[in-house]
Amino acid sequence: MTDEVILQVRDLKTYFTVDEGVVKAVDGVSFDLHKGETLGIVGESGSGKSVTNLSIINMIPNPPGKIVGGQVLFSGKDLLKISASELRQIRGNKISMIFQDPMTSLNPFLKISTQMIETIVLHQGLDKQAAKEKAIDMLKLAGIPAPEKRIDQYPHQFSGGMRQRVMIAMGLSCNPEILIADEPTSALDVTIQAQILELMQELTKRLGTAVILITHSLGVVAGMCDTLCVMYAGRIVERGKTDDIFEDPKHPYTQGLIRSVPRLDKENADRLYSIPGQPPNVIDLPDCCPFYPRCEKAKDICRKKYPPVTGFENGRAVSCWLYAEETK
Amino acid sequence: MSEHDTLLEVRGLKMHFPIGKSLLAKNRGFIYAVDGVDFSIKRGETLGLVGESGCGKSTTVRAVAQLYKPTAGEVILKGKDLTKMAPHDLLAARKNMQMVFQDPYASLNPRMTAGDIIAEPMRIFQKRGLLDISNDERNDRVEHLMEKVGLSRFFKNRYPHEFSGGQRQRIGIARALALNPELMLCDEPVSALDVSIQSQILNLFKDLQQEFGLTYLFIAHDLAVIQYISDRVAVMYLGVIVEISGSKDLYKNPLHPYTQALLSAAPIPDPKIEARRQRIILTGDVPSPDKQRPGCYFYDRCQKRMDVCKTCRPQLKTTEEGHQVACFLYHKPE
Numbered sequence: 001m002t003d004e005v006i007l008q009v010r011d012l013k014t015y016f017t018v019d020e021g022v023v024k025a026v027d028g029v030s031f032d033l034h035k036g037e038t039l040g041i042v043g044e045s046g047s048g049k050s051v052t053n054l055s056i057i058n059m060i061p062n063p064p065g066k067i068v069g070g071q072v073l074f075s076g077k078d079l080l081k082i083s084a085s086e087l088r089q090i091r092g093n094k095i096s097m098i099f100q101d102p103m104t105s106l107n108p109f110l111k112i113s114t115q116m117i118e119t120i121v122l123h124q125g126l127d128k129q130a131a132k133e134k135a136i137d138m139l140k141l142a143g144i145p146a147p148e149k150r151i152d153q154y155p156h157q158f159s160g161g162m163r164q165r166v167m168i169a170m171g172l173s174c175n176p177e178i179l180i181a182d183e184p185t186s187a188l189d190v191t192i193q194a195q196i197l198e199l200m201q202e203l204t205k206r207l208g209t210a211v212i213l214i215t216h217s218l219g220v221v222a223g224m225c226d227t228l229c230v231m232y233a234g235r236i237v238e239r240g241k242t243d244d245i246f247e248d249p250k251h252p253y254t255q256g257l258i259r260s261v262p263r264l265d266k267e268n269a270d271r272l273y274s275i276p277g278q279p280p281n282v283i284d285l286p287d288c289c290p291f292y293p294r295c296e297k298a299k300d301i302c303r304k305k306y307p308p309v310t311g312f313e314n315g316r317a318v319s320c321w322l323y324a325e326e327t328k
Numbered sequence: 329m330s331e332h333d334t335l336l337e338v339r340g341l342k343m344h345f346p347i348g349k350s351l352l353a354k355n356r357g358f359i360y361a362v363d364g365v366d367f368s369i370k371r372g373e374t375l376g377l378v379g380e381s382g383c384g385k386s387t388t389v390r391a392v393a394q395l396y397k398p399t400a401g402e403v404i405l406k407g408k409d410l411t412k413m414a415p416h417d418l419l420a421a422r423k424n425m426q427m428v429f430q431d432p433y434a435s436l437n438p439r440m441t442a443g444d445i446i447a448e449p450m451r452i453f454q455k456r457g458l459l460d461i462s463n464d465e466r467n468d469r470v471e472h473l474m475e476k477v478g479l480s481r482f483f484k485n486r487y488p489h490e491f492s493g494g495q496r497q498r499i500g501i502a503r504a505l506a507l508n509p510e511l512m513l514c515d516e517p518v519s520a521l522d523v524s525i526q527s528q529i530l531n532l533f534k535d536l537q538q539e540f541g542l543t544y545l546f547i548a549h550d551l552a553v554i555q556y557i558s559d560r561v562a563v564m565y566l567g568v569i570v571e572i573s574g575s576k577d578l579y580k581n582p583l584h585p586y587t588q589a590l591l592s593a594a595p596i597p598d599p600k601i602e603a604r605r606q607r608i609i610l611t612g613d614v615p616s617p618d619k620q621r622p623g624c625y626f627y628d629r630c631q632k633r634m635d636v637c638k639t640c641r642p643q644l645k646t647t648e649e650g651h652q653v654a655c656f657l658y659h660k661p662e
Contacts, residue, residue, distance in 0.1 A: 044522035044523065044524060044525075045522055159613045160613075161613055162613070189380035189381055189549065189614070190380065190549065190551070190590060190593045190594050191380060191589060191590060191593045191609075191610045192380075192613065193593065193595075194592075194593035194595075194607055194609055194610075195609055195610070195611075197595075198607070198609060216522065216523065217595065218523070218597035219594070219595025219596055219597045219602075220595050221597075222595065222596065222597045222598055222599045222601075222602045223595050223596075223599070223602035223603075223605075242599050243599045243600065246597070246598055246599050246600075256524065257523055257524060258597065260523060260524055260526075260527035261523060261527070261552065261597050262527075262530070262552040262553055262555065262556035263552060263596070263597070264551055264552045264555060264579060264591070264594055264596055265596050265598075265601060267576075268555070268556050270534075271531050271534065272527040272530055272531055272556065273527065274524065274527035274528040274531055275524040275527075275528075276528075278492050278494065278495070278525070279492070279522065279524070279525075
């Protein structure tokens with residue numbers, strides 16, 4: 001990880017219009033991604049993790065969704081403003097994605113070779129034969145045995161873990177600068193998850209790729225990520241180095257999240273800590289702290305205004321009235 | 329442990345599913361989903377069942393509930409073998425054994441209100457003359473149950489889509505409690521829930537156990553969840569149990585190589601520990617359970633395999649008090 005920033009997300013807002021009102025799925029998200037960094041985004045379902053990342057590569061289905069504001073700066077360009085053909089040059093090439101379910105993200109009718117060669121020919125300008133060789137190399141790198149034979153098979157002939165390896169090979173085949181992995185191991189068993197995470201870590205380190213890892217599992221984040229963004233109801237509530245956040249979580253939501261996970265390595269108390277209440281309905285959310293109904297430390301101001309971002313040492317930033325001064 | 333304490337005993341349970349059976353085509357073989365499982369649960373105890381997908385956890389639970397007719401074996405609930413019962417007796421026996429399912433979206437009928445869903449088991453048993461309860465009493469009981477599981481009684485007339493995932497799971501739990509069962513079969517009841525809701529539901533399970541003296545057979549694939557909820561844990565691999573032990577003991581002292589690998593693969597939410605951890609990374613995938621093997625089922629992926637493991641299948645044997653393991657590292661083949 002270096003200090004060179006390769007992706008800047010500034011005040012990103014993505015809203016969905018539904019019958020009941022406006023869903024502010026992402027409502028003012030900002031972060032920086034450095035070269036070679038692994039950034040984790042954690043949060044519960046509906047907190048806006050996936051929408052944030054779909055917005056970065058401008059893949060929000062419109063309608064019902066719309067990116068209503070913000071900037072995504074990548075090598076000097078705002079990805080939200082450039083033309084569709086320019087964007088195609090970047091998607092799958094400089095920025096590539098891995099999705100949760102490897103069965104639905106591979107085309108079941110096409111051989112692995114067809115799907116991999118397509119990307120490589122398009123972005124790297126190689127001829128078909130050279131592209132196939134490159135694809136075989138990538139599969140070998142991803143730990144698929146006998147890649148020369150396997151490349152001519154169809155997705156259904158691969159197991160879940162193997163398919164995810166294919167996706168990783170495909171995602172990294174154009175030497176992207178950024179790899180966005182959306183819950184890459186959530187559909188996999190623990191032993192397979194460990195294999196895939198180790199593979200991702202090793203390959204991205206070797207190729208110097210920056211990773212945005214979206215997950216709901218704090219365990220995965222702890223082992224993989226340099227930095228961490230915790231999302232709640234469409235906003236980042238806490239951001240910082242992974243070690244710092246686990247050592248001393250500042251936002252009450254982060255604190256509750258870390259305390260409510262049962263631990264394998266420690267004696268658990270007789271009762272688990274649990275955050276009371278339900279995650280908020282994000283339709284027509286009022287402009288207050290969305291966590292206040294579940295927060296033990298809620299104050300008066302929390303139900304009136306959204307807390308500003310308070311900065312701490314080491315790049316730490318927290319959105320909570322506990323740390324912010326109320327300005328009249 | 330005396331006979332009196334045992335609520336459920338499962339002996340030699342096998343569940344084989346035929347592949348592609350039809351009128352004309354010949355049977356092409358079997359999926360050996362559960363292939364000889366023995367365990368027992370004491371009254372008031374929680375037995376956790378853990379393993380990867382396809383290892384036969386859910387099939388075991390469904391075969392225990394007699395939702396599948398087991399291929400072989402005995403399921404003895406309160407001294408009676410469920411596999412040999414007449415349908416009417418089985419229904420009466422099921423009153424003592426209720427299920428909670430994984431997916432709170434699929435397991436509730438979207439056209440029924442929460443109150444009707446919770447009342448349905450009572451209504452069915454009323455109709456068959458197995459439950460003596462008036463309609464008013466039934467309504468009171470529905471409201472009582474809703475409050476027990478942490479739902480307001482005013483939600484009685486709402487439909488499932490008006491509830492969140494965690495609340496739906498509470499409805500499913502209230503439904504399972506409706507007949508006052510002694511044994512609850514919980515098939516991954518918290519896997520589909522978010523972290524903050526998961527801990528609420530786990531606490532609810534513990535509270536209900538204390539209050540009603542419930543016995544749980546609890547499935548989860550998350551090892552930390554299993555350790556938290558269970559008194560004893562059974563680890564399954566490819567349709568057999570490879571290790572059973574007290575939950576604390578299992579985590580401190582796992583014996584079977586598969587259990588060791590499973591524990592080391594589970595991520596721990598602490599970056600300092602994660603950075604220092606040495607993982608046992610298993611190679612390959614879980615093989616398909618479509619053939620019976622002469623040797624140990626874990627042979628292909630085991631890092632400590634020996635020659636004998638290929639030809640001889642280890643049986644579950646007690647190594648120390650309350651700890652059983654099926655591995656030749658700990659006992660000699662006969």
